[in-house]
Amino acid sequence: MTADEVDRIFHGLADATRRDIIAQVLRQEQSISALANRYDMSFAAVQKHVAVLERASLVTKQRRGREQLVRGNPDVLHRTARLLDAYEQIWRHRARGIEELLAEDRETRAEQ
Amino acid sequence: MTVTSIHKDVDALTLTFVAEFDAQVERVWQVWEDPRRLERWWGPPTWPATFERHDFTVGGSSLYFMTGPNGEKAYGWWRITAIDAPHRLEFDDGFADENGEPDTTMGSTHAVVTLEPAGTGTRMVTVSTFASSEQLEQLITMGMEEGMRQSMGQIDALLAEGEA
Numbered sequence: 001m002t003a004d005e006v007d008r009i010f011h012g013l014a015d016a017t018r019r020d021i022i023a024q025v026l027r028q029e030q031s032i033s034a035l036a037n038r039y040d041m042s043f044a045a046v047q048k049h050v051a052v053l054e055r056a057s058l059v060t061k062q063r064r065g066r067e068q069l070v071r072g073n074p075d076v077l078h079r080t081a082r083l084l085d086a087y088e089q090i091w092r093h094r095a096r097g098i099e100e101l102l103a104e105d106r107e108t109r110a111e112q
Numbered sequence: 113m114t115v116t117s118i119h120k121d122v123d124a125l126t127l128t129f130v131a132e133f134d135a136q137v138e139r140v141w142q143v144w145e146d147p148r149r150l151e152r153w154w155g156p157p158t159w160p161a162t163f164e165r166h167d168f169t170v171g172g173s174s175l176y177f178m179t180g181p182n183g184e185k186a187y188g189w190w191r192i193t194a195i196d197a198p199h200r201l202e203f204d205d206g207f208a209d210e211n212g213e214p215d216t217t218m219g220s221t222h223a224v225v226t227l228e229p230a231g232t233g234t235r236m237v238t239v240s241t242f243a244s245s246e247q248l249e250q251l252i253t254m255g256m257e258e259g260m261r262q263s264m265g266q267i268d269a270l271l272a273e274g275e276a
Contacts (some may be wrong), residue, residue, distance in 0.1 A: 006249060010125065086252040088118055090156050091129040091238065095115060097153025098143050098236075102135040 005057075012056035017041070018049050025059055026072030035070065116235070125242040132235050137227045140234045141198030144168075144225065151176070159186065164212070170195050175212050187212050193222075201225040207250065218250060219243030 012018055017039060024030060024038070036046040050070055053059040062069045119128040133140055143149045147166035155161035159178035166174045174190035187208035194202035206220035224239045242248045 087127055087240075087248060088120070088129070090251065091118075091127070091240075092115065093157055094153050095129070095131040095236075098131075098140070099133060101143055101149055101152050102133055102139060105135070105139060 008056040009058065012053050012058045015049065015052075017046075018053055021046075021049055021053060021070070022058055022072055025070045026074060029062075029069045029071040031067040031069055033067065125248065127240045129238045129240075130235065132230050132233055134233045137229055137234045138198050140227050140236060144201055145197075147174075155179075161188075166190075168192065168195070175208070177212075185210070189214050199227050207247075219247040221247060221251070 013022075020038075021035060024035065032047055032050060033043065035050070036043040039046060050059065050061065053070075054061055057073055059070050059072055062071070114132045115130070116132055117128070117130045120126070143153065145168050147163035150166065151161045151163050154163075154176070155178045158181050161176050161178045163174060163176040166176075168174075170192055172192045174192075175187070176189075177185045177187045179185055187210065188205060189208050189212070190203045190205050192201070192203045194200065202222070202224045204220045204222050207215045207218045209215050220243055222241045222243075226237045228235050228237075
């Protein structure tokens with residue numbers, strides 16, 4: 001994953017409506033008009049959110065007749081989750097390291 | 113030690129990590145202040161750290177390197193921006209070249225550490241803010257091996273919701 005891709009993904013996930021759209025279209029592909037009915041915003045606004053998600057490859061769009069169907073892309077979400085989880089692991093290891101060090105300190109003091 | 117909470121803000125590229133230790137605040141402060149202690153836990157498991165300089169004063173800087181599994185060295189620096197011993201520490205953390213000169217092409221992480229008494233022990237809160245996703249990726253590359261083995265976080269819940 002390149003830095004640009006990561007930026008687009010973070011940007012895509014940063015909005016509550018967009019996260020909800022992802023959840024919806026992972027469950028079942030939906031037309032933009034069906035999505036627009038769910039939210040208290042214009043068709044054009046929903047279309048813009050979908051465009052942001054599409055640029056981040058979080059969803060794919062396919063034209064069928066007069067409708068545009070949106071479908072979720074779970075693969076990209078998994079990769080993003082790994083990036084965030086990996087950094088969390090660094091801190092978990094650090095916390096474990098601190099704990100071991102503090103336990104050693106206690107033993108040293110107890111011996112003295 | 114208990115990890116009490118983790119919060120990831122994907123918008124602001126921030127990770128908040130809360131842990132409690134069975135030791136007094138002054139003891140936990142020492143693991144940050146003393147370079148010999150700091151290097152025992154700072155680097156990811158496969159990249160242990162060595163601090164060549166650790167000027168623990170406001171405006172002071174540190175220089176360290178992490179040694180990778182194949183003996184390669186990755187240099188890093190700190191610039192300390194705030195100290196209120198033994199409760200608060202703030203610093204910028206970035207990468208450096210092989211001579212220890214700060215690499216300005218990479219972003220730096222800002223870290224805010226707070227220590228406060230919790231029961232008989234100490235609660236430590238660290239907030240890491242990334243300037244760019246490039247830098248986050250670089251950091252992760254060094255801790256990846258462990259990280260990749262772990263399960264999914266909040267986005268997994270989103271996926272589960274989507275599949276429900």
